[in-house]
Amino acid sequence: MLAEDLKVVLASSYAYQLKAHYFHWNVEGSDFAQLHEFFGELYQEVFGSIDKTAELVRQLDEYAPGSFDRFRALSIIDGQTKVPRAKLMLEELLEDTNKMLDLTKRVFTVAEEENQQGIADFIAGRIDAFAKHAWMLRSFLKARD
Ligand SMILES: [Fe+2]
Numbered sequence: 001m002l003a004e005d006l007k008v009v010l011a012s013s014y015a016y017q018l019k020a021h022y023f024h025w026n027v028e029g030s031d032f033a034q035l036h037e038f039f040g041e042l043y044q045e046v047f048g049s050i051d052k053t054a055e056l057v058r059q060l061d062e063y064a065p066g067s068f069d070r071f072r073a074l075s076i077i078d079g080q081t082k083v084p085r086a087k088l089m090l091e092e093l094l095e096d097t098n099k100m101l102d103l104t105k106r107v108f109t110v111a112e113e114e115n116q117q118g119i120a121d122f123i124a125g126r127i128d129a130f131a132k133h134a135w136m137l138r139s140f141l142k143a144r145d
Contacts, residue, residue, distance in 0.1 A: 002114050003062035005107045009126070010053045011065060011074035012103060016096055017046040019080055023093070029086045038140065042093070042133060049126060056119055076103055087141070094137040100130045 024039035054064035065074060072079070077096050084092060104126045111120035 002107070002110050002116060002119065003057055003060040005110050006053060006057045006060070006119070007062070007065055008074050008076065009103060009107055009123075010050065010057065011071040012077045012100060013046050013050055013053060013126075014071050015075040015077035015079060016100060017043045017050070019077065019096065020046065020093060022080065023089045026083045027086050027089060031086070035086055035089075035140070038136065039089075045129060045133070049129070052122060056122065059119075060116075076100075090137055090141050094134060094141065097130050097134045097137060101127065101134065104130060 020039050020043035024036055024043055027035045027039060029035070054066070057064040065071065076099055080092065104123050108120055108123045108127060111117075111123055
Protein backbone atom coordinates (compact mmCIF):
# COMPACT_ATOMS: atom_id res chain seq x y z
CA MET A 1 0.00 0.00 0.00
CA LEU A 2 1.48 3.30 -1.13
CA ALA A 3 0.74 5.32 2.04
CA GLU A 4 2.51 2.68 4.18
CA ASP A 5 5.48 2.72 1.80
CA LEU A 6 5.67 6.51 2.05
CA LYS A 7 5.72 6.24 5.85
CA VAL A 8 8.78 4.00 5.50
CA VAL A 9 10.40 6.57 3.17
CA LEU A 10 9.56 9.31 5.70
CA ALA A 11 11.00 7.48 8.73
CA SER A 12 14.05 6.25 6.79
CA SER A 13 14.78 9.73 5.38
CA TYR A 14 14.51 11.14 8.89
CA ALA A 15 16.95 8.55 10.27
CA TYR A 16 19.28 9.13 7.31
CA GLN A 17 19.39 12.92 7.75
CA LEU A 18 19.89 12.55 11.49
CA LYS A 19 22.91 10.30 10.89
CA ALA A 20 24.39 12.68 8.27
CA HIS A 21 23.81 15.56 10.70
CA TYR A 22 25.47 13.55 13.51
CA PHE A 23 28.49 12.87 11.28
CA HIS A 24 28.57 16.60 10.34
CA TRP A 25 28.97 17.38 14.04
CA ASN A 26 31.49 14.68 14.94
CA VAL A 27 33.72 14.00 11.93
CA GLU A 28 37.46 14.45 12.59
CA GLY A 29 40.65 14.20 10.57
CA SER A 30 42.88 16.02 8.09
CA ASP A 31 39.98 16.72 5.69
CA PHE A 32 37.62 17.77 8.47
CA ALA A 33 36.51 20.96 6.69
CA GLN A 34 35.52 19.19 3.46
CA LEU A 35 33.67 16.37 5.21
CA HIS A 36 31.95 18.67 7.72
CA GLU A 37 30.69 20.71 4.74
CA PHE A 38 29.72 17.64 2.69
CA PHE A 39 27.79 15.96 5.53
CA GLY A 40 26.12 19.34 6.13
CA GLU A 41 24.87 19.51 2.54
CA LEU A 42 23.77 15.88 2.72
CA TYR A 43 21.57 16.24 5.80
CA GLN A 44 20.05 19.47 4.52
CA GLU A 45 19.13 17.98 1.15
CA VAL A 46 17.45 14.95 2.74
CA PHE A 47 15.79 17.04 5.47
CA GLY A 48 14.32 19.19 2.70
CA SER A 49 12.35 16.18 1.40
CA ILE A 50 10.76 15.18 4.70
CA ASP A 51 7.87 17.64 4.95
CA LYS A 52 6.74 16.87 1.39
CA THR A 53 6.89 13.13 2.08
CA ALA A 54 4.69 13.52 5.18
CA GLU A 55 2.21 15.70 3.27
CA LEU A 56 1.91 13.04 0.57
CA VAL A 57 0.91 10.55 3.30
CA ARG A 58 -1.84 13.01 4.30
CA GLN A 59 -2.85 13.42 0.67
CA LEU A 60 -3.56 9.68 0.67
CA ASP A 61 -5.76 10.27 3.75
CA GLU A 62 -3.45 8.53 6.22
CA TYR A 63 -1.84 10.16 9.23
CA ALA A 64 1.88 10.91 9.09
CA PRO A 65 4.02 9.41 11.88
CA GLY A 66 6.24 11.88 13.79
CA SER A 67 7.86 10.37 16.86
CA PHE A 68 11.22 8.69 17.46
CA ASP A 69 9.42 5.49 18.52
CA ARG A 70 7.38 5.29 15.32
CA PHE A 71 10.31 6.32 13.13
CA ARG A 72 12.54 3.67 14.70
CA ALA A 73 9.89 0.99 14.08
CA LEU A 74 9.38 2.06 10.44
CA SER A 75 12.92 3.03 9.35
CA ILE A 76 15.12 0.76 7.23
CA ILE A 77 18.12 2.92 8.28
CA ASP A 78 19.75 1.97 11.58
CA GLY A 79 20.89 4.65 13.99
CA GLN A 80 24.51 5.14 15.01
CA THR A 81 25.60 5.82 18.59
CA LYS A 82 29.38 5.41 18.19
CA VAL A 83 31.63 7.95 16.48
CA PRO A 84 33.19 6.03 13.57
CA ARG A 85 36.37 7.17 11.79
CA ALA A 86 35.77 9.37 8.73
CA LYS A 87 36.24 6.50 6.24
CA LEU A 88 33.74 4.35 8.13
CA MET A 89 31.25 7.25 8.21
CA LEU A 90 31.48 7.48 4.42
CA GLU A 91 31.15 3.70 3.99
CA GLU A 92 28.15 3.53 6.31
CA LEU A 93 26.37 6.41 4.56
CA LEU A 94 27.09 4.84 1.16
CA GLU A 95 25.50 1.60 2.36
CA ASP A 96 22.51 3.55 3.71
CA THR A 97 22.24 5.52 0.47
CA ASN A 98 22.09 2.27 -1.51
CA LYS A 99 19.33 1.05 0.82
CA MET A 100 17.42 4.31 0.17
CA LEU A 101 17.88 3.80 -3.57
CA ASP A 102 16.44 0.26 -3.38
CA LEU A 103 13.53 1.50 -1.26
CA THR A 104 12.66 4.51 -3.42
CA LYS A 105 12.90 2.46 -6.64
CA ARG A 106 10.45 -0.04 -5.16
CA VAL A 107 8.07 2.72 -4.00
CA PHE A 108 8.25 4.34 -7.44
CA THR A 109 6.93 1.11 -8.97
CA VAL A 110 4.08 0.98 -6.41
CA ALA A 111 3.15 4.62 -7.17
CA GLU A 112 3.03 3.87 -10.89
CA GLU A 113 0.94 0.73 -10.31
CA GLU A 114 -1.52 2.77 -8.23
CA ASN A 115 -1.59 5.43 -10.94
CA GLN A 116 -0.31 8.14 -8.56
CA GLN A 117 1.72 10.08 -11.11
CA GLY A 118 2.48 13.08 -8.86
CA ILE A 119 3.84 10.84 -6.12
CA ALA A 120 5.83 8.82 -8.68
CA ASP A 121 7.38 12.09 -9.93
CA PHE A 122 8.34 13.12 -6.39
CA ILE A 123 9.87 9.70 -5.69
CA ALA A 124 11.75 9.85 -9.00
CA GLY A 125 13.33 13.07 -7.70
CA ARG A 126 14.36 11.25 -4.51
CA ILE A 127 15.93 8.45 -6.58
CA ASP A 128 17.97 11.07 -8.48
CA ALA A 129 19.01 12.77 -5.24
CA PHE A 130 20.19 9.52 -3.62
CA ALA A 131 22.00 8.51 -6.83
CA LYS A 132 23.88 11.83 -6.62
CA HIS A 133 24.68 11.29 -2.93
CA ALA A 134 25.98 7.77 -3.73
CA TRP A 135 28.25 9.17 -6.46
CA MET A 136 29.72 11.77 -4.08
CA LEU A 137 30.21 9.25 -1.26
CA ARG A 138 31.95 6.83 -3.67
CA SER A 139 34.18 9.67 -4.89
CA PHE A 140 35.18 10.67 -1.34
CA LEU A 141 35.99 7.00 -0.61
CA LYS A 142 38.15 6.62 -3.74
CA ALA A 143 41.01 8.70 -2.28
CA ARG A 144 41.00 6.50 0.82
CA ASP A 145 41.82 3.09 -0.77
FE1 LIG B 1 26.38 22.85 11.28
